[in-house]
Amino acid sequence: MRADFINPFIAAAKNVLATMANTTAEAGKPGLKTDRCTWGDVTGVIGLCSPGTSGSMLLSFSKGAILSVVNQMLGEEHDSINEEVADAVGELTNMITGAAKNGLIEKGYKIDMAIPIIIQGKNVQITQIANGPILTVPFTIPGGCFVVEANLVDHK
Amino acid sequence: MSAGKPIDKNIPVLIVDDFSTMRKIVKNSLKALGFNNVSEAVDGKEALEKLQNGEFKFVISDWNMPNMMGIDLLKAVRSDERLKALPFLMVTAEGKKENILEAAKAGVSNYIVKPFTVDSLQEKIQMILGK
Numbered sequence: 001m002r003a004d005f006i007n008p009f010i011a012a013a014k015n016v017l018a019t020m021a022n023t024t025a026e027a028g029k030p031g032l033k034t035d036r037c038t039w040g041d042v043t044g045v046i047g048l049c050s051p052g053t054s055g056s057m058l059l060s061f062s063k064g065a066i067l068s069v070v071n072q073m074l075g076e077e078h079d080s081i082n083e084e085v086a087d088a089v090g091e092l093t094n095m096i097t098g099a100a101k102n103g104l105i106e107k108g109y110k111i112d113m114a115i116p117i118i119i120q121g122k123n124v125q126i127t128q129i130a131n132g133p134i135l136t137v138p139f140t141i142p143g144g145c146f147v148v149e150a151n152l153v154d155h156k
Numbered sequence: 157m158s159a160g161k162p163i164d165k166n167i168p169v170l171i172v173d174d175f176s177t178m179r180k181i182v183k184n185s186l187k188a189l190g191f192n193n194v195s196e197a198v199d200g201k202e203a204l205e206k207l208q209n210g211e212f213k214f215v216i217s218d219w220n221m222p223n224m225m226g227i228d229l230l231k232a233v234r235s236d237e238r239l240k241a242l243p244f245l246m247v248t249a250e251g252k253k254e255n256i257l258e259a260a261k262a263g264v265s266n267y268i269v270k271p272f273t274v275d276s277l278q279e280k281i282q283m284i285l286g287k
Contacts, residue, residue, distance in 0.1 A: 087177045
């Protein structure tokens, strides 16, 4: 697995939040995820698949962060992670993955994406069939933090 | 909106997307542009039923949806004698060349790639409804 595959996701996350939520996201230093659990209060998960490669992208928000983003996106005031907020996480996961695709294609990953699922709660165990190292990138936005986590595993 | 024929903003518009967030974003964007007669459908199947039973003048549809994808909705609309000329804007998260070609072949009026601004949506609408 080449670590530079995370770069299109970083660029996409910044672009999507800037465009749809008028929010500037500052990326921190990428690292390797050391557990297999959800990081934030609400997490979008999307499967990624291409010939010879599979993996996933997770977009995980703290409560403060996602409420800030959703309130900006929709022009509404949400104060808890309800069904609408969870739905927004799914759409953000969809958009960021879609926006990352062209960058991934340039790196040789011609991926197809599934429809995202949303998980509510921190430290929810996730078992992935494509069991490879997961890169994680922390971001800071007004209201809190979120992480983008992704892995792409080459099948032998 | 700039050049082209004046657009009737009272026309009934149907927004189709399985994510309520996206339906709301498009609805809010349309409202900002002066379109207030907007209905929603959660997938292509529901959208087709509403189109066949209603009097919509414009469809804005997501590509990737359960039950019936946007491309299949488009093909069904273009095959329906009553609906075949309906202006149809496809919304896609991917901007995949093969998808755009398939949509063009199926008769899409135009497409827009997420994320998009209200200004970008306005340009696309002008290109479709203002000609």
